[in-house]
Amino acid sequence: MYYIVIVIKSVAKSNFYMLNYFRPKRGFTLIELLVVIAIIALLSTLSVVALNSARSKARDARRLNDLRQISTALAMYHNSTGIYPAIPAEYTSSSITGLCLSNIGISSTCGNLVYLNNIPSDPRGNNIDYQYRQLNNGESFSLVATLENQSADYPNRDVIAGPHGLTTDLLAAHGIDWRDINNWDCSGADISYDASLDALKIKKYASCWLGYGGNSIPIDTSAKYYLSAEYMTTNDENKKFSLGTVDYKGSNRIHNSNNFFVARYVPTTNNNWVKVNNSEAHTGESMPPPETNTYWRTGTTYTAIRFYANEPNSVNQNQITYIRNLRFYHQ
Numbered sequence: 001m002y003y004i005v006i007v008i009k010s011v012a013k014s015n016f017y018m019l020n021y022f023r024p025k026r027g028f029t030l031i032e033l034l035v036v037i038a039i040i041a042l043l044s045t046l047s048v049v050a051l052n053s054a055r056s057k058a059r060d061a062r063r064l065n066d067l068r069q070i071s072t073a074l075a076m077y078h079n080s081t082g083i084y085p086a087i088p089a090e091y092t093s094s095s096i097t098g099l100c101l102s103n104i105g106i107s108s109t110c111g112n113l114v115y116l117n118n119i120p121s122d123p124r125g126n127n128i129d130y131q132y133r134q135l136n137n138g139e140s141f142s143l144v145a146t147l148e149n150q151s152a153d154y155p156n157r158d159v160i161a162g163p164h165g166l167t168t169d170l171l172a173a174h175g176i177d178w179r180d181i182n183n184w185d186c187s188g189a190d191i192s193y194d195a196s197l198d199a200l201k202i203k204k205y206a207s208c209w210l211g212y213g214g215n216s217i218p219i220d221t222s223a224k225y226y227l228s229a230e231y232m233t234t235n236d237e238n239k240k241f242s243l244g245t246v247d248y249k250g251s252n253r254i255h256n257s258n259n260f261f262v263a264r265y266v267p268t269t270n271n272n273w274v275k276v277n278n279s280e281a282h283t284g285e286s287m288p289p290p291e292t293n294t295y296w297r298t299g300t301t302y303t304a305i306r307f308y309a310n311e312p313n314s315v316n317q318n319q320i321t322y323i324r325n326l327r328f329y330h331q
Contacts, residue, residue, distance in 0.1 A: 056148040059123040063145045066120045066130065067161040070143055073101045073116035075163075080113075083138025095129035097121035106132075135218040136301055140174065142220075142330070158329060170328045171305075174218070176211055178305075178326040185209045199232075199324035205239075205313035209246060209304045210326075216248050216302035221285050223330040227262045227305070228277035230325045236268040237319040239310040243276055248302040257297045258306060265311070268319070275325075 028036075078084050085105040087096060096106055096119045104111035106119075122128040122145065131144040143161040147154055154168050162173030176183055179193050181200070189206035193199075202208075211217045219225065231241050244260035246253060263276040278294075286295035296303070305328060309321040 060147045084141040086134045094131040097129040199322040202309040204317040211304040221296045224281035225330045232322045233268040235318040240265040242308040245303045247297040247300040249299040254297040
């Protein structure tokens with residue numbers, strides 16, 4: 001009997017171990033699987049975003065290099081001929097992608113002296129090209145590219161190449177520094193530069209031009225132009241501020257061509273900076289009523305920036321107007 005009990009216990013113990021050995025092992029639950037899948041998907045998304053960001057920044061770097069390369073070739077052409085080349089008459093757009101820049105200008109074939117054999121295109125392709133314009137019969141040019149990423153140097157993503165390098169601003173492209181009061185014609189007004197505010201300081205009434213006469217800015221009236229600035233008033237006396245342009249045909253000012261399309265008689269700001277800009281592009285030609293409209297005067301080839309500060313004029317004025325971040329650009 002004793003031995004029978006021992007045998008039964010041994011068999012039972014063996015069966016217990018056998019059952020445990022062959023029992024299916026526990027796997028992942030549905031929730032655990034979903035968490036793992038979600039983590040993998042998140043990591044994949046982050047990797048794709050990082051990769052796309054790196055690619056777009058690489059494309060932006062190439063765009064800047066392309067603009068510099070094309071600008072260098074244009075400068076070489078200018079040094080040889082005294083003008084910047086025009087786009088061939090058979091090309092209706094401002095794209096010069098794939099064309100050759102040589103001693104015979106911009107064309108589908110190259111001359112004897114080649115400055116740039118194959119003008120590059122935007123790295124994204126899809127019929128996106130750099131936009132080139134000859135300005136004022138070859139006196140100047142503009143070459144425009146649009147970046148994919150904003151930066152401190154190019155906050156609006158549009159980069160303009162001109163005779164003076166890469167910029168987002170036509171003033172800088174043509175070597176006109178708005179901070180330099182010697183570039184302004186203010187007819188004896190009290191105007192100075194305040195370095196602590198990086199702003200112009202205008203005491204009392206002032207009527208001023210930037211790019212007046214020989215420093216006028218060449219333009220193409222078919223392009224879309226934008227002008228912006230910030231202004232601030234102190235010692236407020238309810239004097240007004242206006243900002244816009246004056247139009248020229250060659251060196252001659254067009255009659256009645258003040259155009260304050262950015263700001264006209266805007267009020268005082270009580271020591272606060274206020275931004276003014278035109279939300280609608282300034283483009284095309286017409287002879288509309290003066291003062292505030294979106295057109296250039298018919299025949300315009302140059303322009304100058306114009307502002308009135310602390311207007312109207314009066315005796316014993318104390319109001320001061322500050323102007324900063326003046327930018328003039330096109331698309």
